[in-house]
Amino acid sequence: MAETVTPLGTADSLLASLDPLLRTWLPRQRWFAGKGRPVTAFTPVTVTELLPSGGRLGLYHLLLRVHQPSVPGGEPHPGDCYQLLVGVRRALPPRLAPALIGHVTEGPLAGCTVYDALHDPRPAELLLEALRGRSRIGVLRFERDGRQEIRPGLVARLMTAEQSNSSVVYGDTFILKVLRRVVPGVNPDLELPLALAREGCPRVPAPTGWLRAEPGGEPYVLAVLQPYVSGASDGWELALRELAKGEDFAAEAHALGRATAEVHTALARALPTVTLGRPQLELLVDGMTERLAAAVQAVPALTPYEPGLRSAYTALAGLAAEGRTWTAQRVHGDLHLGQCLRAPAGGWSLIDFEGEPARPLAERRMPQPTVRDIAGMLRSFDYAARSVRPPAPDWAHACRAAYCSGYAEASGRDPRTDPVLLRAYETDKAVYEVVYEARHRPDWLPVPMSAIRRLAVSDPT
Numbered sequence: 001m002a003e004t005v006t007p008l009g010t011a012d013s014l015l016a017s018l019d020p021l022l023r024t025w026l027p028r029q030r031w032f033a034g035k036g037r038p039v040t041a042f043t044p045v046t047v048t049e050l051l052p053s054g055g056r057l058g059l060y061h062l063l064l065r066v067h068q069p070s071v072p073g074g075e076p077h078p079g080d081c082y083q084l085l086v087g088v089r090r091a092l093p094p095r096l097a098p099a100l101i102g103h104v105t106e107g108p109l110a111g112c113t114v115y116d117a118l119h120d121p122r123p124a125e126l127l128l129e130a131l132r133g134r135s136r137i138g139v140l141r142f143e144r145d146g147r148q149e150i151r152p153g154l155v156a157r158l159m160t161a162e163q164s165n166s167s168v169v170y171g172d173t174f175i176l177k178v179l180r181r182v183v184p185g186v187n188p189d190l191e192l193p194l195a196l197a198r199e200g201c202p203r204v205p206a207p208t209g210w211l212r213a214e215p216g217g218e219p220y221v222l223a224v225l226q227p228y229v230s231g232a233s234d235g236w237e238l239a240l241r242e243l244a245k246g247e248d249f250a251a252e253a254h255a256l257g258r259a260t261a262e263v264h265t266a267l268a269r270a271l272p273t274v275t276l277g278r279p280q281l282e283l284l285v286d287g288m289t290e291r292l293a294a295a296v297q298a299v300p301a302l303t304p305y306e307p308g309l310r311s312a313y314t315a316l317a318g319l320a321a322e323g324r325t326w327t328a329q330r331v332h333g334d335l336h337l338g339q340c341l342r343a344p345a346g347g348w349s350l351i352d353f354e355g356e357p358a359r360p361l362a363e364r365r366m367p368q369p370t371v372r373d374i375a376g377m378l379r380s381f382d383y384a385a386r387s388v389r390p391p392a393p394d395w396a397h398a399c400r401a402a403y404c405s406g407y408a409e410a411s412g413r414d415p416r417t418d419p420v421l422l423r424a425y426e427t428d429k430a431v432y433e434v435v436y437e438a439r440h441r442p443d444w445l446p447v448p449m450s451a452i453r454r455l456a457v458s459d460p461t
Contacts, residue, residue, distance in 0.1 A: 011044050041067040053088045060084075060086045062083070151173070156168050190207060209224075240387065261409075278321060288427070289313050319420055371422050377403060381396045423455060
């Protein structure tokens with residue numbers, strides 16, 4: 001593997017030749033966050049040549065800042081930074097057709113075809129080799145846990161499921177999560193699993209290796225390699241299968257509640273906790289209230305329910321004013337059935353600790369009440385139950401009860417005993433879902449709206 005960084009002049013020339021192709025290709029990607037706004041320019045953060053383009057196969061690692069007009073009425077945006085692995089070939093074999101970015105007509109790659117290299121086993125395997133060898137290539141740092149072995153010769157395959165990043169599986173032994181939209185700072189998707197590994201928590205696969213970069217002295221986490229749970233069932237897919245068969249899911253929900261509590265307990269041991277008093281709760285409630293107001297503007301169907309939804313937040317503020325406090329700690333931040341894996345032997349694991357990618361990194365790393373994760377899972381049960389015909393609200397209700405009971409058994413704290421806090425977080429999550437579905441999946445809008453109608457009453461049980 002060539003250990004060179006493309007000279008700045010060459011990088012500018014390379015990017016200029018890729019510019020028209022990337023403007024068309026990027027907005028079509030599932031993980032591109034700026035849909036609906038045109039790409040106006042690219043700024044290279046780093047351009048690293050991993051394989052020289054003069055051979056049969058070339059490979060470039062790019063960190064690109066993508067510039068777009070800001071959202072109307074919003075603050076000026078500096079542009080999101082994306083990670084790309086661009087493969088270069090004279091001609092693309094038919095098996096790689098889905099990875100096509102385009103055909104270059106000018107610049108240093110003129111006459112070549114460029115494509116998303118993660119679809120190609122050889123470039124993907126080069127990444128694993130670099131992690132195995134702890135390579136340093138320009139600003140890229142391939143690092144690993146020396147206590148875990150990475151065997152050579154593992155065959156790579158890209159996972160095709162839609163997700164906000166890209167994942168490559170190596171021989172059913174490891175999975176490499178390649179972050180697509182990256183920000184500088186400590187990424188919780190590496191930070192929290194490392195902390196849990198130090199605590200010996202078996203519910204989260206311990207990181208085997210990771211890729212970092214420090215352009216201009218700013219640290220970026222770019223990818224995380226973890227053991228692959230072979231034969232595991234995605235929690236969402238498993239729940240839908242059981243629903244389709246008319247099977248009860250309460251035992252699984254109970255076990256998942258225990259697993260969630262074990263992770264929360266380990267995180268509270270590994271990292272600092274804080275007490276949320278009145279000032280902190282007022283800030284939290286203000287944030288929820290502002291998100292509700294923005295959601296009502298974006299989705300007018302929320303308007304009739306706004307007073308009831310707002311009461312969920314004012315009730316929490318009222319308890320804070322009376323002197324109630326809550327403990328906050330590091331949490332998963334975006335917990336739902338799709339972030340859980342059930343091993344063939346029956347144990348549950350939690351994955352993807354990145355948090356909600358749309359939120360600022362500093363916010364994703366802030367301590368939160370554990371009920372934030374719990375509310376996310378409860379909303380996920382509801383989503384599953386309402387994705388089938390006819391909807392199965394009793395199934396969701398049974399899952400809620402079983403999950404909370406399992407959580408209480410492992411933690412000693414039943415989230416249902418704090419209904420005001422739980423309602424506030426469930427409401428905040430449902431409001432977020434309404435905006436997301438209205439923008440991206442209008443056919444799904446009735447799912448969170450059914451929750452909105454329930455949560456808008458003072459006793460939503």
